[in-house]
Amino acid sequence: MAPALHEKGRxxxxxxxxxxxxxxxxxxxxxxAGLAALRARISRIESGGRVPGRRPVLPLGLAALDEALxxxxxxxxxxxxxxxxxxxxxxxxxxxxxxxxxxxxxxFSSNSGxxxxxxxxxxxxxxxxxxxxxxxxxxDPGRFIMVRAKGEADLFWAMEEGLxxxxxxxxxxxxxxxxxxxxxxxxxxxxxxGVTAFALHRRFRPRRRGRDASAALSRxxxxxxxxxxxxxxxxxxxxRWRLDLLRxxxxxxxxxxxxxxxxxxxxxxxxxxxxxxxxxxxxxKPTATATGAELIDFRQAV
Numbered sequence: 001m002a003p004a005l006h007e008k009g010r011x012x013x014x015x016x017x018x019x020x021x022x023x024x025x026x027x028x029x030x031x032x033a034g035l036a037a038l039r040a041r042i043s044r045i046e047s048g049g050r051v052p053g054r055r056p057v058l059p060l061g062l063a064a065l066d067e068a069l070x071x072x073x074x075x076x077x078x079x080x081x082x083x084x085x086x087x088x089x090x091x092x093x094x095x096x097x098x099x100x101x102x103x104x105x106x107x108f109s110s111n112s113g114x115x116x117x118x119x120x121x122x123x124x125x126x127x128x129x130x131x132x133x134x135x136x137x138x139x140d141p142g143r144f145i146m147v148r149a150k151g152e153a154d155l156f157w158a159m160e161e162g163l164x165x166x167x168x169x170x171x172x173x174x175x176x177x178x179x180x181x182x183x184x185x186x187x188x189x190x191x192x193x194g195v196t197a198f199a200l201h202r203r204f205r206p207r208r209r210g211r212d213a214s215a216a217l218s219r220x221x222x223x224x225x226x227x228x229x230x231x232x233x234x235x236x237x238x239x240r241w242r243l244d245l246l247r248x249x250x251x252x253x254x255x256x257x258x259x260x261x262x263x264x265x266x267x268x269x270x271x272x273x274x275x276x277x278x279x280x281x282x283x284x285k286p287t288a289t290a291t292g293a294e295l296i297d298f299r300q301a302v
Contacts, residue, residue, distance in 0.1 A: 061266025
């Protein structure tokens with residue numbers, strides 16, 4: 001470096017530079033550096049300012065369940081699969097579990113102090129969602145945007161488009177199957193917008209067939225369990241399910257027997273069922289009617 005240039009560099013605070021100029025990057029190295037910078041920029045845009053690696057979670061209200069999940073609750077801004085156990089066409093348990101999570105999400109968001117998104121996009125090929133069931137769980141049917149798709153391709157398209165809108169609280173799709181490509185697109189869309197997605201399987205898949213690899217963050221199996229016999233209940237007690245966490249990133253598989261409490265809007269561990277519990281209860285006395293028939297309490301007629 002020339003003396004005059006050396007003196008000028010010292011005046012600019014560059015006295016630590018060596019006299020030799022740095023070697024320019026080769027073309028492959030420059031390309032890799034450019035790609036790394038582009039990926040970092042895309043990641044910042046998609047995260048929307050969120051801290052990387054710190055995904056928001058929804059506490060389910062049951063310590064045994066929350067402690068088993070990464071971050072202390074159900075990860076939000078991700079895709080979750082929910083499937084049933086029974087071989088016949090009966091998806092009421094998967095629907096009930098999903099609605100319970102949505103009710104929990106609504107309660108948790110309302111307590112956060114901010115004004116959370118309220119609308120839920122529900123995509124289905126059958127359009128048979130029962131509004132009174134939503135009311136029973138404390139959900140407003142008027143907040144549900146119902147989309148009836150003609151086929152699986154339309155259903156996945158509607159879910160992905162809904163996930164691009166961060167003004168939705170959640171996106172739910174009633175699917176018959178979820179291949180890896182469709183699951184990957186939904187997972188990426190959920191991560192980009194922060195909207196949580198649920199894929200409800202309405203077709204039973206035998207265990208012996210195994211399962212395809214999934215891009216969803218978690219996969220749950222829900223099985224109906226006998227509800228408790230409450231003294232003041234006129235028909236049945238609180239819903240009970242056996243939850244099997246088949247897979248979840250950052251968590252080990254597990255099983256829980258849970259009970260859902262509508263009033264508290266949370267899960268609790270169901271007490272162990274005892275054999276002969278109905279037989280041990282005192283029989284209700286029959287009530288005579290005007291026609292001479294006898295009325296017996298439904299819970300005792302076994």
